[in-house]
Every structure is written in structure tokens, then in C-alpha cells.
Amino acid sequence: MYSSLRKKIFGGDNVVNLSDVRYLPRWIILVIDIIILVMSLFLSTYTIEKITQKEFIYHEDKSIVFGFIILVNTIFMYLFKTYAGIIRHSTFIDLFKLLVSCFCTMTVVGLVNLIYFWSTGGKFILTPFLILYFIISFMGLFLFRLYVKEFFHIVREYRRSALKKRILVLGIDEQSIAIARAILDNPSLPYQVVGFLTQRTDSKRASLLGKPIYEKKRIEEATKEDLIIDGVIIVKEMMSKDEMNSWVNLFLEKDLNIFKAPSVQKLRDSDLGGAIRNLQIEDLLNRKPIKIESEEVKSRHFNKNILVTGGAGSIGSEIVRQVAQFNPALIVVLDQAETPLYDIELEMKEKFPHIRFKFVLADVSNIHRVEPVFQIYNFSMVYHAAAYKHVPLVEENPNEAIRVNVLGSKNIAVLSSRYKVNRFVMISTDKAVNPTNVMGASKRAAELFVQSLHHVEGNTTKFITTRFGNVLGSNGSVIPHFKRQIEAGGPVTITHPDIVRYFMTIPEACELVLQAGTMGQGGEIFVFDMGEPVKILDLARRMIKLSGFEPNIDIKIIYTGLRPGEKLYEELLSDNAKTLPTHNDKIMISKDPAMSFSEIEALINLVTDASVMEDKVNVVKLLKTIVPEFRSNNSIYEALDK
Structure with missing residues (x-):
């Protein structure tokens, strides 16, 4: 880490990417934790004195008591390795270790206080102070880890958003909302939903999933730079061919990327990333398929x-x-x-x-x-x-x-x-x-x-x-x-x-x-x-x-x-x-002229026999006899049609 940072500093690069910052040495984490413990002692002292309006430590030297508490707490943090975890990846186990180390500290100090009472007849510290210190020290250690974890999470999300494509989702129906929600719930996808797009004109002040709704007219009047978006996601199954072509023409005119998402029926979170893809020309040429009698x-x-x-x-x-x-x-x-x-x-x-x-x-x-x-x-x-x-x-x-x-x-x-x-x-x-x-x-x-x-x-x-x-x-x-x-x-x-x-x-x-x-x-x-x-x-x-x-x-x-x-x-x-x-309106029967079997068989035999030879012109000439409407175009065989 240090060598890479040194290269950046002395090499003239003023930008330190957080992804280059690896993990701090564990002893630094332990030192930070001890500082938090010291601050917790002073905060506990201030709080107890404000509440009780009297001394809570009966020992003549407070520094010895404070030093003893810090020493015990540090020993338990070392035993439970509370400093060993990577803070940005803290889990419930790390939280539990902190809780146990703080509780053990309170218990040990309390037992020493009790033994001191049995031997001298007086306590060197009030029990309420120990309880308050336990609460404040645990919360301090916990919040330190929580803030570091959240900080790195925010930074990662910011960097991811910077790399993600800013997109609008076409439509405000249930299908479109479901696609948008699936994208928002999956941070690994390279898309950032920034709004919805509709032909309706009554959605100016409305929003969906916390995102604004844009009218088609606004897209028509704006430039890509005005919109600050990279593309649009469409659900092809929800539109007719004419609607699709109208929208696609608009998006292409604005130089926007067009992405195709599957319908909700085909949507599975596990493969959503692979299911969203660039719109292909085949999608625009497709028509409603034939429905066969299965x-x-x-x-x-x-x-x-x-x-x-x-x-x-x-x-x-x-x-x-x-x-x-x-x-x-x-x-x-x-x-x-x-x-x-x-x-x-x-x-x-x-x-x-x-x-x-x-x-x-x-x-x-x-x-x-x-x-x-x-x-x-x-x-x-x-x-x-x-x-x-x-x-x-x-x-x-x-x-x-x-x-x-x-x-x-x-x-x-x-x-x-x-x-x-x-x-x-x-x-x-x-x-x-x-x-x-x-x-x-x-x-x-x-x-x-x-x-x-x-x-x-x-x-x-x-x-x-x-x-x-x-x-x-x-x-x-x-x-x-x-x-x-x-x-x-x-x-x-x-x-x-x-x-x-x-x-x-x-x-x-x-x-x-x-x-x-x-x-x-x-x-x-x-x-x-x-x-x-x-x-x-x-x-x-x-x-x-x-x-x-x-x-x-x-x-x-x-x-x-x-x-x-x-x-x-x-x-x-x-x-x-x-x-x-x-009975299928997409299929018709062509009543083309036919030939008798004996006539076509004789001609087929003739041309297949000729195909064995190397004379290509003769083969094509015979083929034109079988198919009289055959008129060569831009070909060497055009001479046969004259």
C-alpha cells in the first residue's frame, strides 16, 4: 500500500483511488480502539458527575483506576481479536466479539471492585459508572466500525454509479415497474435507473420507485446532453411493431442506446444481467409469430x-x-x-x-x-x-x-x-x-x-x-x-x-x-x-x-x-x-401452374443427365425449358433469353 501511495505522491499523480487503499495494519486498529476507550472513560466520567453531582471514584489517584480499566479492556480485546477483522467487511461475529470483550471488562473490574470492598471495606469505583462505561465503550467501538463500513459502501456505490449506464425505463405499466425494481435491487448490474418514460401527458408531477416520470414530448425536445442519460430499456413484448418503430426512431435520433429486457414471465433475478441486451435489428423485423395448432x-x-x-x-x-x-x-x-x-x-x-x-x-x-x-x-x-x-x-x-x-x-x-x-x-x-x-x-x-x-x-x-x-x-x-x-x-x-x-x-x-x-x-x-x-x-x-x-x-x-x-x-x-x-390468416395457398408427371419427369431426367457433363450453358438452357418464366438477370446466361 505504502509503496503504491509513495509512487503516486512522488510521481506527480495527485489522485489517490480508494480502491488502491488496502487494509490498515492491525495494530493501528487496536490503537484506534484504545483511543475510543479513553474517550469513553472521559464521557462516562462527565455523564456520571453531571447526574450524581459527586465523586464516583474513591481511589486517591484516578489515573490508576482509568489505566487499570483500559488495561483490562485491551487484554480482552486482544484475547478476542476484536481488532483482527477487516472493518469494511465487519459482520455480526465482529459485533459479538466487541460485546463479549466489553462485558468481560465490566465483569472483571466489578469483581476486583468487590474484592477491594471485602478487603478494605470500601469501593474504589461506583458500579453505575462501570455499567455506563460498558454501554458507551461498546457503542463507540461499534459505531466506529459501522461508519467505516458505510463509508466504504457509499464510496463503492458512487464508483459503481459512475461506471453504470444511466437509463430510462420505457413504460409505467406493471411490467416496466417490475423490470426497474429488479435492476434497482441488483447492484451488480451495469445499469442505473434514473426515471421512467411514457406517452401519457398526465404524469408530470408523479414518480415511480422514487424516480421521475418523463413524457415523450420532453425527450423529443431535449438533447442527449440535456437529459444526461445513456439509454432506454424497453420491454418488447408490451408493444406493437408500429409503437416499437416509433420509439426506436426517436431514440436513434437522440443517439441513445436501446436495451431490450425480458417480460416479467421470463424474468429471473439470477440471469437478469444476461437477459438485458442491446436491441437487435431482428427485434424490429419480428412480427407476431404463427400460432400453430399444437x-x-x-x-x-x-x-x-x-x-x-x-x-x-x-x-x-x-x-x-x-x-x-x-x-x-x-x-x-x-x-x-x-x-x-x-x-x-x-x-x-x-x-x-x-x-x-x-x-x-x-x-x-x-x-x-x-x-x-x-x-x-x-x-x-x-x-x-x-x-x-x-x-x-x-x-x-x-x-x-x-x-x-x-x-x-x-x-x-x-x-x-x-x-x-x-x-x-x-x-x-x-x-x-x-x-x-x-x-x-x-x-x-x-x-x-x-x-x-x-x-x-x-x-x-x-x-x-x-x-x-x-x-x-x-x-x-x-x-x-x-x-x-x-x-x-x-x-x-x-x-x-x-x-x-x-x-x-x-x-x-x-x-x-x-x-x-x-x-x-x-x-x-x-x-x-x-x-x-x-x-x-x-x-x-x-x-x-x-x-x-x-x-x-x-x-x-x-x-x-x-x-x-x-x-x-x-x-x-x-x-x-x-x-x-x-384457416390461418397468415398462410395462403398459391395456385401456380402445374405440369403432368410424365412431362416433368422427362425434363428432369434430361437436365440431370446434362448436369453430369461440364457444359454449364446447356444445363441452364434445359432449366429454362422446364421453367419458362426463368429470365436471367446480371448473368452470363442472359444471352439464352434472347
């Missing part, structure tokens, strides 16, 4: 054998997680990616140890490898999520797109029909609608084959297709890509300033899959009401601001041009398609 979905999966192809991917793995909740007899997870398959195996065995799993490393385009899986297990449901989906990569490798997306889908669909699977659900994409790239066209070809197979004579399998937009957080999606670019300091790259996309969450997408598998009767293509499309430029700007930066100042935004096969906007329905409603 009982009906459960009956389709309970005690049944389920196959999920592409089960290690972002969509496939979520399907596995959701299906596992319905206690199936077996889930077979099939994928050609070794490491992701191993990862999902470890996760499932940990989360669902009571469920039987089988993890199969296989390529869906190899029917000889996949068919034994159908032979061994009597599948009731097949979820086909295996596919190549990255537009630029697939545009460069159309042969692989045919092999996996077309031939792979054909193999799984044919095997499902051959082995009497009850329901086959294929995951498709909105890029299959009026495709401008090979990936979308290959998925549309797979859709046509699956639809036609449903109507083949003797088929008992219900073939169902679902179409998705962009999935938040999926492998290769734009949001994780933007996050990495922002974390690296930019720039954020966008292909075109006017490009727009639909978005949905992974759980939301998989709920659609389960719902479609339940409600479908076969041959349908289900599409989802995905709300309004999102402009990618606006998305990037918001993500930058949510990260605490200023677009084009702290983080640059640059445009790289549309990639091969990419278009400015995606469609969920083809031009000549009609939709039919379902």
Missing part, C-alpha cells in the same frame, strides 16, 4: 418416425428442435455436412436425451445411399430441407444445383412415395417465383416435380411445398454479414440502394413448415404473409445506429452492384398464380 401437430409427430434432410442447416436443425418437442419415436437427421451434423448431434443428445435420434451422413443426390434409410425406418413424415441456396455460388455452379436441388429433391420425393410416407414437406424459396437465377429456377423445377408426383396413380403420400423469404440469422443471410462488417469497422456493402427483401425468423419459418405439414392435403404450395418488404439500405443504416455508430461517418456504406442472378425485389407469387385462404 395438438394436431403433436398427433402428427407423437411416437412417429420422422426424417429431416438438410437437418444440420439453419432451417433443418430448427425443424429437428421443434419436432423433438412432440416426442416422436425416432428422428433421422440426414445431411452431407460432417461438422454441422456432429454439432447438431451433440446438441440434441444434450437437450433431448429421452428422444431417439439417428444421424446419417449422406448426399440426397445419391439414391443408392439414401434408399436404405427409407427401407430400415418406416417414416411417417419427411421434411426435405436439403438444398444449395447461395445465389452467386449456385449461379457459378449450375450443375451442382441440378444435382442437389433437383435430383436430390426428386430422389427424396420418389422414395417417400415408394415407401408410403404419409406426408412429404419440401422447403422452397420465394426466389422460385419468376426466377432470375439458377438457384431459384432449380427450386421451381423441384416444386413442379413434387407437385406432379402427388397426382400419380397409386401414390398415397401427400406432397406439400412451403415457400420462404429471407430467414433472419440463417447461414449466409445478410444480417450476420452486416454485423461482421460493422464489428470490423466497416464498410458495409450493399449491392444496390433500392434492393428490398422480405424477412422472417427461423422459428417462424419452421412453424410454417409444421403447420403446412399438418393442414396440407397434398399438391399445395403454401406461402406466408410476410408483411411489408424491407429496404436493405434502411436495414443497414438502422443496424449501424443500433451499434452506436453514425452511417457514412463512423461506418461507410458502399454499393457493389447486383450480383449474378440477383434481382431488386423478391416475389411470393407468380404473375398468373392465385391464392386461396386457409
